[in-house]
Amino acid sequence: MRTKDEVKHDAIIQATIKLVNKIGFVSSSVSKIAKEAGVSPATLYIYYKNKEDLLTSTYVSIKQLMGKVLLKELDDSQPIRDSLKKIWLNLFDFTRENPEYFQFTEQFANSPYSDLVKRTEVEKYFEPLSRIVIRGIEQKIIKDISFDVLRAFYFHPAMVLSNARLCQEFKSTPENVEAAFNLAWDAIRL
Amino acid sequence: MRTKDEVKHDAIIQATIKLVNKIGFVSSSVSKIAKEAGVSPATLYIYYKNKEDLLTSTYVSIKQLMGKVLLKELDDSQPIRDSLKKIWLNLFDFTRENPEYFQFTEQFANSPYSDLVKRTEVEKYFEPLSRIVIRGIEQKIIKDISFDVLRAFYFHPAMVLSNARLCQEFKSTPENVEAAFNLAWDAIRL
Amino acid sequence: MRTKDEVKHDAIIQATIKLVNKIGFVSSSVSKIAKEAGVSPATLYIYYKNKEDLLTSTYVSIKQLMGKVLLKELDDSQPIRDSLKKIWLNLFDFTRENPEYFQFTEQFANSPYSDLVKRTEVEKYFEPLSRIVIRGIEQKIIKDISFDVLRAFYFHPAMVLSNARLCQEFKSTPENVEAAFNLAWDAIRL
Amino acid sequence: MRTKDEVKHDAIIQATIKLVNKIGFVSSSVSKIAKEAGVSPATLYIYYKNKEDLLTSTYVSIKQLMGKVLLKELDDSQPIRDSLKKIWLNLFDFTRENPEYFQFTEQFANSPYSDLVKRTEVEKYFEPLSRIVIRGIEQKIIKDISFDVLRAFYFHPAMVLSNARLCQEFKSTPENVEAAFNLAWDAIRL
DNA sequence: GATGAATGAGCCTTCATTCAT
DNA sequence: GATGAATGAAGGCTCATTCAT
Incomplete structure (x- = not known):
């Protein structure tokens, strides 16, 4: 079986941050984030339960780093x-x-x-x-x-x-x- | 020409504020605001150029009052x-x-x-x-x-x-x- | 204001029946039905609450006619x-x-x-x-x-x-x- | 060559029947069936050509038993x-x-x-x-x-x-x- | 044989806005 | 001025299937 691609996972995180910063939370749709990360929208759901999970997880992990x-x-x-x-x-x-x-x-x-x-x-x-x-x-x-x-x-x-x-x-x-x-x-x- | 109905206009403003506070910016769609105000979505466009205009105008006028x-x-x-x-x-x-x-x-x-x-x-x-x-x-x-x-x-x-x-x-x-x-x-x- | 177009409503009903008969319930998506009826998918939601409502209403009205x-x-x-x-x-x-x-x-x-x-x-x-x-x-x-x-x-x-x-x-x-x-x-x- | 695992095969069949009965044909997706059977979606395609094959084969074998x-x-x-x-x-x-x-x-x-x-x-x-x-x-x-x-x-x-x-x-x-x-x-x- | 990762296509629905009355 | 009807585009998400190990 294929293993989770951490490069891909990181691309999703970076795309999320980049896009939210550029066009705001409201406009940052899942498909735009996926496109920015160079993956399929569906792939995103392998790493996160849903959009909310993607955003909150990203937030919390940055806060953890900040701390x-x-x-x-x-x-x-x-x-x-x-x-x-x-x-x-x-x-x-x-x-x-x-x-x-x-x-x-x-x-x-x-x-x-x-x-x-x-x-x-x-x-x-x-x-x-x-x-x-x-x-x-x-x-x-x-x-x-x-x-x-x-x-x-x-x-x-x-x-x-x-x-x-x-x-x-x-x-x-x-x-x-x-x-x-x-x-x-x-x-x-x- | 008919004059704009200030009662209706105010209803729109109050509905905007109420709804944004209750369900947030993202979920506050034009039609929901219109329904909350008891008017047609189309009516809203008589008073404001578009959704952006509605929100920014409401914001500015509150800020004016605050000042x-x-x-x-x-x-x-x-x-x-x-x-x-x-x-x-x-x-x-x-x-x-x-x-x-x-x-x-x-x-x-x-x-x-x-x-x-x-x-x-x-x-x-x-x-x-x-x-x-x-x-x-x-x-x-x-x-x-x-x-x-x-x-x-x-x-x-x-x-x-x-x-x-x-x-x-x-x-x-x-x-x-x-x-x-x-x-x-x-x-x-x- | 514009009044509901009964021709359009009937087109939706006929498209629903035709498509379900041709390709079955599972494959009959809302957008396919809309396309068959020559209207926008969104239009369908003016006449029906959702897909379920469209199908059940159509069924019940045919049953009424049958009766x-x-x-x-x-x-x-x-x-x-x-x-x-x-x-x-x-x-x-x-x-x-x-x-x-x-x-x-x-x-x-x-x-x-x-x-x-x-x-x-x-x-x-x-x-x-x-x-x-x-x-x-x-x-x-x-x-x-x-x-x-x-x-x-x-x-x-x-x-x-x-x-x-x-x-x-x-x-x-x-x-x-x-x-x-x-x-x-x-x-x-x- | 390895032999197909009959236990696993049977789990797939039982999961198919159980799920279709519980949530209907439309909602019974391949991945849900796989999860119910405790196998990977990909495994299912070892035993069956595709979803259609899975369902029809299951049907025919039950009918055979019924006969x-x-x-x-x-x-x-x-x-x-x-x-x-x-x-x-x-x-x-x-x-x-x-x-x-x-x-x-x-x-x-x-x-x-x-x-x-x-x-x-x-x-x-x-x-x-x-x-x-x-x-x-x-x-x-x-x-x-x-x-x-x-x-x-x-x-x-x-x-x-x-x-x-x-x-x-x-x-x-x-x-x-x-x-x-x-x-x-x-x-x-x- | 068996698997979880990965995907493009498509799902139902709602959006901001305009049309026609 | 005011309205409900109408819409193409886009929303989040899941699908059946294949890939790579």
Whole structure:
């Protein structure tokens, strides 16, 4: 018997990301994705249960990768501010080097498809971040306020500034990112 | 000539908002909107050039209303911090009282349709806000940093916290809003 | 506004019958039917909810017509045998003059689609026949046995003999039909 | 060479019958049948040329079995009526003990697939029955009328009464079957 | 012999839009 | 102005069959 062709599988994933970025979620039909990937529409259903599965799986796997990249090289012994700054820098590195991955997740997160992914399914990949924040609160370094609020001032601004569509002026040079991080830190620190 | 029926026109707008909120952008077809509004699909094309026109027009007019509400009762003589706080409070008032309007704009802003609306077309309704910020920078009250960054820490967090889908824990009580605003202010102030 | 085009509706019905007879239920796709009728596939959905509705409605309306034709010119005062014979003759007249209608109902009745039609929905058009049979039983002219059995010997043989596919030898001349009816009568009479 | 696996072959046949009975001819796809049988779709094509071959072969082999069962224990010396009655009883025994086989053949016989099976291919298994009938005619016991007509009154009613879908009231108890057979006999005897 | 991967063609249905009244 | 009818194109998905191992 023939074995699953990982090259083909990867072509499907890349085609999905590329097409969604180019023409949006709504217009990205299964047959267009298949054509872009150079396979038959039917082939797609060997790797995924249906269109929803294709899109959510792609999203989750990118988020998993993001989690790994953002939280790498973290050292529990270093100051909390340094950890949080490192994560920011990692994020901007990631979005600079994988703009198409990042753009896909942003589009996905704001599409109705995102309701189909359990929040915990994604949040688990960022769990170490929560632990840092909690530690910061315990050590009276970070404001004792709900996680939703802290996220709105620590994580979301970074996402927004990374998003070329939303912020066309902001260029993510090390200086700019550092300057912007200062605002995040001023917001959340005690 | 007969005059267009404003009752009918309004029914179309309300149906659009209601349906998009209920079943999402992708599933909201013209005929479903027409049925929800109690008119013929063809009637819709009397009021709008096409589906794109319907959606973008609806979006822009809500944004115009939002601008009016957010920037009301502002007094150039009052402290900048007070003005910015007032705008926050106005935003949470608006989203509390018009959740369906707000939800629609959030969905729209993250759909591919949003690319069809010129940024300036919407930004002009929030122009007074820029002036306040500029004044704050000139008076050395607000950090001298690009507007994209300031918006990422002043405006976006408020939008995120208003969005029930994104922030399920955060309840917009006056105390919570005030507490969250403090983070915004800490972020942008000098 | 445009009014429903009955010519077009009839074209759809005739195309359905013709195609199902020619290539069978399984192969008769909506688009083939539409093409045969000279309309767009979408047009078909103006007249029918879906494919199932198209097929069942067509079946039921033919059965209604059959009921009318088979039971016409019946006279309660005439002998029961004459009434039952008249119905047989009417049936063979009908199948001779409307072979495509008859063939369609036979195919339908033995397809899984037939489960979608309530038995009573069709049986009501043949109700006078039951009444004759019941009268015959009461008058001790017809055997007192369950209706299923009587139908199996009175009605089904006529259907089978009418069916060109099942009975290729039998020709429905008046003499042949009369001769065959004698068997039916011998079967059910007391 | 390797020998075909009869266990596997039988699994395919049983899966075909089971699935066609459960979901109908139209919905019974090759891959569903393969899955039900626990084999690969490709395996199926080792045993059968194509789907048509699978279905027709299954049909013919059941019919062959039916012929054997119906015509067993027949004695040319016994009265013709007894022989014909015995066949009836055998048929009801068969359908009672093998309802799924019977149901399959009934579905098949009324599907377009049945046209693909030559009539003689099946009829040969019931040839002894014809001989009995011919003998009956020669002995002036059975009406001298075409075989199509005799079959319509002798064989078809039994099939109809056996078919649970068509006759929901009739229960095939020995008494009921005997009573019904009397109608068949009355119909065809001289 | 046996298999899961792979496919182009086709399935039913809905789409955004225009037509004819 | 307003409408329901009408449509070609496209939607997601499954089909019977063959390929490659």
